[in-house]
Amino acid sequence: MTTTKKDEYATQEQSVADFAKTMSHPARVAILKVLAQKNTCICGEIVEVLPLAQATVSQHLKELKNSGLITGELEGTTSCYCINWKNLQKELDKFNKFADGLIAKGQKNGCC
Amino acid sequence: MTTTKKDEYATQEQSVADFAKTMSHPARVAILKVLAQKNTCICGEIVEVLPLAQATVSQHLKELKNSGLITGELEGTTSCYCINWKNLQKELDKFNKFADGLIAKGQKNGCC
DNA sequence: TACGATTATCGTATTTTTGCGATGAATAAA
DNA sequence: TTTATTCATCGCAAAAATACGATAATCGTA
Helix, strand or coil: CCCCCHHHCCHHHHHHHHHHHHCCCHHHHHHHHHHHHCCCCECHHHHHHCCCCHHHHHHHHHHHHHCCCEEEEEECCEEEEEECHHHHHHHHHHHHHHHHHHHHHHHHCCCC | CCCCCHHHCCHHHHHHHHHHHHCCCHHHHHHHHHHHHCCCCECHHHHHHCCCCHHHHHHHHHHHHHCCCEEEEEECCEEEEEECHHHHHHHHHHHHHHHHHHHHHHHHCCCC
């Protein structure tokens, strides 16, 4: 990637791609699943479930946090990570809006 | 990534991540958009729309093809790329099924 | 047949991602 | 206060993704 031209894409395309990128690793997908099903959000358990070292899990958590899909804060020695449902829903809506747009256009133009 | 342990994730998580990965680049997202709105599928036009060299666009098209989201075949000197609507819908369904599962679990367990 | 146009592929450079051990910071417990 | 636990961050290594020029292959056309 000699020159990255991210600004030359429409914001919708960029936004969809960004969301997809955070969902593009099975570990991060798995983390979301674990956070959704545990009613307690203690994160040490995540490390036990995933086939990854603690440092690596921490990195994935950081990415999920940066993307806004989860929140996280230290509580004593343990950390509490939670899904940010509002943001998750927002990203899902944008994603599906894009997908619906594709399908609508495809039906209008009888392409292939 | 000294050791990749992709097989240690559930198939759903892996599947979601794979789909997300092909959607994780704005160029590929843009290509899908173009293919959906053009009723002709001639691909040379894609190169003109995107801020990328022809070789790079060809690579992205190949990835989209490998993921099953589009089909492509040479017709004379030009190539005809089309969205594989059936597969696209299938991937979208899997993705949304995962997302719905998350939300359902989240509502059941009053996490955070 | 020679030429131009279109696309795929190859080789390569650069960047980004992924992963982990080691370390440090903060708290809880002995 | 010392010790153990939990987690984040740093530094580095390896792999994957991205991008492009050059080239080859294919077809239509002059």
